[in-house]
Each structure stands twice: as structure tokens, then as C-alpha cells.
Amino acid sequence: MDISKITSKEQAVGFLNQFDNFLFDCDGVIWSGNTLLPKTIEILTYLKMELHKNLIFVSNNSTKSREEYLKKFRKLGINFINKNEIFNSSFASAIYIEKILNVNKETDKVFVIGMRGIEGELREAGIKYIGGEDIRLDDKFSVEESEYFQNLDPSVKVVLAGLDLNINYHRLAIGLQYLLRPEVFFVSTNIDSTFPNGKFKLPGAGTMIKALETCSNRKSISCGKPNLNMMKSIIKEHNIDISRSVMVGDRLNTDIKFGKLGGLSTLLVLSGICSEEDVFSKDNDVVPNYYINKLGDLYELIHE
Numbered sequence: 107m108d109i110s111k112i113t114s115k116e117q118a119v120g121f122l123n124q125f126d127n128f129l130f131d132c133d134g135v136i137w138s139g140n141t142l143l144p145k146t147i148e149i150l151t152y153l154k155m156e157l158h159k160n161l162i163f164v165s166n167n168s169t170k171s172r173e174e175y176l177k178k179f180r181k182l183g184i185n186f187i188n189k190n191e192i193f194n195s196s197f198a199s200a201i202y203i204e205k206i207l208n209v210n211k212e213t214d215k216v217f218v219i220g221m222r223g224i225e226g227e228l229r230e231a232g233i234k235y236i237g238g239e240d241i242r243l244d245d246k247f248s249v250e251e252s253e254y255f256q257n258l259d260p261s262v263k264v265v266l267a268g269l270d271l272n273i274n275y276h277r278l279a280i281g282l283q284y285l286l287r288p289e290v291f292f293v294s295t296n297i298d299s300t301f302p303n304g305k306f307k308l309p310g311a312g313t314m315i316k317a318l319e320t321c322s323n324r325k326s327i328s329c330g331k332p333n334l335n336m337m338k339s340i341i342k343e344h345n346i347d348i349s350r351s352v353m354v355g356d357r358l359n360t361d362i363k364f365g366k367l368g369g370l371s372t373l374l375v376l377s378g379i380c381s382e383e384d385v386f387s388k389d390n391d392v393v394p395n396y397y398i399n400k401l402g403d404l405y406e407l408i409h410e
């Protein structure tokens with residue numbers, strides 16, 4: 107197993123010298139919930155301003171649009187990031203629907219199960235949609251009284267599902283009606299089973315997607331990590347050389363798998379979901395090239 111823990115200044119310098127492009131997962135790497143992890147601003151500033159590295163932030167969180175993500179970065183004191191350096195799963199889904207599924211922006215619609223982050227990215231891409239946070243979907247479900255049910259829209263060509271904090275039977279039932287049409291594509295933002303919230307684990311987007319997959323007997327096309335469509339879009343959009351790129355993440359089965367599938371080098375940080383024990387577990391077959399306790403350690407090692 108070829109894996110090194112970065113523990114010295116020489117290793118940290120050698121690691122950074124190998125790469126021009128740094129893809130960072132967000133939660134568990136940059137921040138934990140709403141708290142910035144130690145020395146994060148210092149290492150990001152050093153990479154961007156002093157070493158002139160290309161930074162790209164890749165998150166599976168679809169609840170925010172890139173615009174909202176940018177606000178979060180700024181609020182946490184990271185004010186040197188631009189919107190085009192952020193790539194999250196709602197944006198990746200909008201790109202997929204626009205560029206791969208080639209929906210007709212005049213005539214086609216997407217039925218959304220998810221939050222306003224998804225709506226924001228679809229709007230920005232000029233893709234028409236229904237559903238999402240529409241309060242009419244909050245009504246207690248009745249086939250006869252549901253405006254959505256009684257007016258099923260023939261122009262819906264895609265069902266896009268992500269984490270929906272207001273998920274209910276009504277939304278699933280409408281989603282199913284569209285998924286029963288074989289010509290309608292089934293796309294999901296990401297399939298994370300859970301996501302962290304402080305000391306709690308909450309049900310992730312995968313929970314909603316599995317429900318829709320079960321009733322429709324279909325499988326969704328996922329746009330988030332570790333899906334290669336997201337990597338292809340990043341490579342194309344940023345014109346990056348994968349041999350000079352590294353994916354930094356806290357989750358083996360999404361971030362590290364994503365980096366490896368894309369042909370990038372990988373660095374696991376132990377400040378999020380995965381522990382050293384997980385890395386060396388006999389059940390783990392996704393081994394990163396490098397690991398370190400937290401991203402900020404790179405800064406501390408270099409400046410010691």
C-alpha cells in the first residue's frame with residue numbers, strides 16, 4: 107500500500123511542489139459546519155497568494171448555490187475566492203442537464219425535489235423548473251386537491267433530486283408520476299447517505315434518492331462526487347492538467363474515490379468523517395496517496 111503521512115517540513119514542501127491545482131472538499135476540510143478549521147485561512151492564502159496555485163472548492167452540498175457558498179466563504183473570512191472557483195453539486199447538476207442532457211431551454215422543464223440552491227443554479231443556467239421550495243408542495247397530500255397532481259406537466263423532461271429538508275409524501279408522489287414516464291431523465295445531485303451537523307449525523311440526499319429509486323424502480327444519474335461527470339466539468343472549465351492536480355478530502359468513498367477515478371493524486375485529512383483506522387481497515391479499498399491530520403498542518407509544518 108503506497109501511502110504517506112505528511113509529518114515534516116520536507117514532506118510538506120515536497121507535496122506542495124508537485125501540484126499546481128488543488129481541489130478541496132469543503133465540509134471537514136475547510137470548515138466543520140459553520141466553524142473554520144484551524145490555520146485554514148493561512149494555508150489557503152499561502153497557496154493562492156504566495157505560491158499562485160489554482161484552488162477549486164468541490165462540495166456535495168446542493169442546498170446552496172455557488173453565490174450562497176461564496177457568501178459563506180466571505181462570512182468565515184475567506185474573501186479571496188471567486189464564484190468560478192466553487193463547484194458544488196447543484197451547479198454540477200445544472201451543467202449536466204444543460205450540456206449533457208441538452209434540454210431545450212424554451213420548451214423543457216425540470217421537476218425539482220430539493221432546496222433553493224438547486225433552483226438558483228437552474229435559474230442561472232436558464233433552465234425552466236417546477237417544484238423545489240414551492241409551498242404548494244407543503245400541502246397535505248390528496249390526489250384530488252393537489253394542483254401539481256391534477257396538472258402534471260408534459261414539458262417535464264428531467265426529475266432532479268437532492269437533499270430536501272421539507273421532503274414529504276406529496277413531493278415523492280409527484281416525482282414518481284414523472285419518473286414513470288420512460289422518456290424523463292432521473293438525475294440526482296449527490297448520493298451521500300448522511301451529512302454531519304455538529305455532533306449529529308443527519309440523513310443525506312441519498313435518503314430521498316433511494317426513496318424515489320425504490321418506488322420508480324429506476325436508478326438516478328448522480329452528478330456529485332465521486333461521479334466522473336463532475337470531474338470532467340471541472341477539468342474542462344478550469345483547463346487543468348490532472349498530473350499536476352490533487353484532490354483533498356475527508357471522506358474516502360466520495361472525495362478520495364473521486365480524485366482517484368479522475369486520475370488525480372489524493373490527500374485525506376483526518377479533520378472530518380474518516381479516521382486513520384478507516385484508512386487502514388481491511389474493508390477499505392480506497393487508499394489515498396497522502397494523509398495528514400488537518401489541512402492547516404501543511405501551513406504549520408512549512409512555517410515551523
Ligand code: PLP
Nearest residue numbers: 131132133165166167168269301
Ligand atoms: N450535503 C449537505 C446537505 C451538507 O450540509 C454537507 C456538508 O455540510 C454535505 C452534503 C457534504 O459537503 P462536502 O462535500 O463539502 O463535504
Ligand code: CA
Nearest residue numbers: 131133134356
Ligand atoms: Ca466533506
